[in-house]
Amino acid sequence: MCGITGIFDTRDRRPVNRALLEAMNLAQFHRGPDEGGVHLEPGLGLAHRRLSIIDLSSGRQPLFNEDGSVAVTYNGEIYNFAELTEELKAAGHRFRTHCDTEVIVHAWEQWGADCVRRFRGMFAFAVWDRNSETLFLARDRLGIKPLYYALLPDGLCLFASELKALMVHPHLPRALDPRGVDDYFAYGYVPEPRTVYQAVRKLPPGHTLTLRRGAPPAEPREYWDVPFTPHAALDEAEAAEELVARLRDAVRIRLVAEVPLGAFLSGGVDSSAVVALMAGLGDAPVNTCAIGFNVPRYDESAFAAQVAEHCHTRHRTRQVDPDDFDLLDRLAGLYDEPFADSSALPTYRVCELARQEVTVALSGDGGDENLAGYRRYRFHAAEERWRGLMPGALRRPLFGALARAYPKADWAPRVLRAKATFQALARDAVEGYFHSVAVVRDEQRNRLYSEAFRRQLDGYHPVSVLRHHAARAPTEDPVSLAQYLDLKTYLPGDILTKVDRASMAHALEVRVPILDHPLVEWISGLPSQMKLRGGEGKYLFKKAMEPYLPHDILYRRKQGFAVPLDQWFRGPLAGRLEETLLGERMGDCGLFNPDTLRHLVEAHTSGRRDYSAPLWSLFMFEAFLRRNEGS
Structure with missing residues (x-):
């Protein structure tokens, strides 16, 4: 895996200023510590x-075609590169390496912008074609x-691969x-193609961008x-x-490497299925690892150990202190934009x-x-x-009026929270x-933002x-649409x-076989009843994996990869929370209503209330602001 800029x-x-380009490249050193070009x-x-x-001995980048007119800088893995190499050789192209990178330059020569349709893998790359003075940017499908x-x-x-290089x-x-700021507080991240900066965009998944010197700026193309x-018609057994069979093939092609290879194992259905199929594809034990917590409601390490024993893996578990505060400041540097998924820590x-x-x-x-595993699909x-x-x-005016009339009762048992039900029924899908x-x-x-910031949003809604x-x-199927x-x-x-x-951040390449695009395409065509049935998410997947994994692993309640934010903000982080959210930086940025910030912290x-999710979002936004001031 690599970093490009x-x-x-x-x-x-x-x-182009060489020193500046080298500084941009150095900002991503962690993505590729072996070599720079x-x-x-x-x-x-x-x-x-x-x-x-x-x-390992070749494949240095940027990499060129035979006459030096086409160059590529590339981050990723193209798993079908061997087959494409043979096809391109048959078409007359000459290869000097045995790496997947060289496939890209010859594929560009052979198929132009359509080359991306031939690649099976994960990638982000830039091709420079000197003859047509064209820069071609591409990002993988998912x-x-x-x-x-x-x-x-x-x-x-x-x-660049990361925003920090552009900065x-x-x-x-x-x-x-x-x-972008409003999107962040709504979703906990800034969805593509927007970023938190007006001047920067993310190339969306499954898109390319073609820039020609002297031509008007182009838009990304899907x-x-x-x-x-x-x-x-396909019955359940078939x-x-x-x-x-399709997942096994997706796993198999991701086992090609000239370096040590292993797997994450949480003890959940997905990672356990990947490990079980890996174990059946080789003779040596699979290297697996898991994180454990000393708080039972957050700890899945026992389930991971059960799968490791079942699959005879070489397993390691590391017990992590749930009060792992050392990473809080580092996260802002990792993600560059504000990012509120607390599972980033584990x-x-x-x-x-x-x-x-x-x-x-x-x-x-x-x-x-892919397989409808989230409980929210059922709801x-x-x-x-x-x-x-x-x-x-x-429906909308009727239940909208009832929602406005009914008192808010978040503190009450769910059966008495009719206001939330009325609000839900008043909405469209x-x-x-x-x-x-x-x-x-x-x-x-709306209460969180200052009046000035609401005016800047000018009616925008995430x-x-x-x-x-x-x-x-x-698709119009409700589950498939979600x-x-x-x-x-x-x-x-x-x-x-x-x-x-x-x-x-650790120079570790992660491969994701369940996101193999032919597999994703095939799964998407299954009826939603095979994915979500009787309140059971991943129904077909669990049935399919019954011969490979213990029943209690497949059908246990989904736990997730969480950290105890509610406890942190009432305990060891309470003082830091107040200092951070009620300090000068959050007040001076002009985005927030200070009375709302104080209410969230004090409540x-x-x-009195569990505001851990918005408080964490604000906490990480302040860390972003602090880092942004120094950039």
Whole structure:
């Protein structure tokens, strides 16, 4: 795995500052500590940091074609590179290495922008074609690998694997994007393509961007989407057998490496399935690792150990203090943008543990989104059934009025919380799903923001992110629509971002077989009843894995990878919370209502309310502001 960065003059051939490009590249040293490379020519600079995985003795980047007219700087793995190499050799291309990187330059020569459709893997890369003076940026279909870019007013295009590399450039505008800030507090991350900065964008998953010198700025172009095309009649037994065969193949092709390889093992269904299939594909024991907590409600290490024993892995567990505060300041530096998924802390620690033994680790990420594992899918489907009993034109005003009239009772037993039920029934499907995933909900965000910041938002609402994707969704099934929205937002913006930054901080490559795109396409075509049935998420997946894993592993209650925020903010972090959120930085930034900040802190620390989610979002935003001031 690697880090890439570059500078391209879209208007002319002004010289690129080598020292500046090298400084941008050095900002991503952690992504590739094995080797660095820089290429300069008039109007262009490409740079690369390398973590050697395949063809350790060659494959240095930027890498060129035979005559030096096409160059690539690349981050990722193309798992079908051997087959593509043979096809390209048959077409007359000559190869000098045995790595997947060289496939990209020859694939560009052979197929142009359509080359990305031929790649099976995870990638973010930039191809420079000197003959046509074209810079081609591409990101993999699911967004496993990141790619940021900025088009500056003077015509320069900057790009990099991480935002911190772009921030090295002295002419990059630092103004915050009010919509990006609102998105962050709504979702806990900033969804693609927006970032927290007005001047910077993320290239969305499954998109490319083609920039030609002298041509008007282009827009990203989509080359792939999750199809949700229904399969022909397929019974449950056939579907289960094919699911295992396809996942086994996805695991198999991810075992190619010339460095030590292992897997994360949480004891959940997804990572356990990956480990079970890995164990069946080789003779040597699989290297697995897990994190344990000394607080029972957060600890899954016993389940991981059970799977390790069942699969005869070489297993290691590291007990982590739940009061692991050393990482709090470091997280802001890892993620560059504000990022409010608290499971980033244990994710960092499990990556640290894995890197002690291996350079490549397989994970089970993507299973919940693909196979309907989140409980919120069940709730969303139930709400949609109720909404379907009454036309929207009647339902919205009726239940909206009831919601306004009924008192708020978050403190009461769920059966008495009719206000929340009325509010849910008044919403449409997308509003309802947004409400289920929002970290800081509408009323709370409205009270949180200052009047001046609300004016800057000018009526913007983060639900528009989901509406944009829902309008293009290839499915109307309620469960499938919720999955589609997560595959477009939560998966790349939160889950994959969290794992990429935490793993690359330790120069660890993480491969995600459940996000093998042919597998994702096939799973999307299964009827939602095979994914969610009778309140059981991942129904078919669990049935399919019954011959491979213990029953109590497959059917235990989903636990998640959490940390005790509510306890932290009432105990060891209470003083720091008050100092941080009620201090000068949060007051002077002009974004927040100080009375609301004080209420959140006092109500939570006194035990009257659980505001741990919005407080953590604010806590991490302050850490971002502090770091941003020094950048």
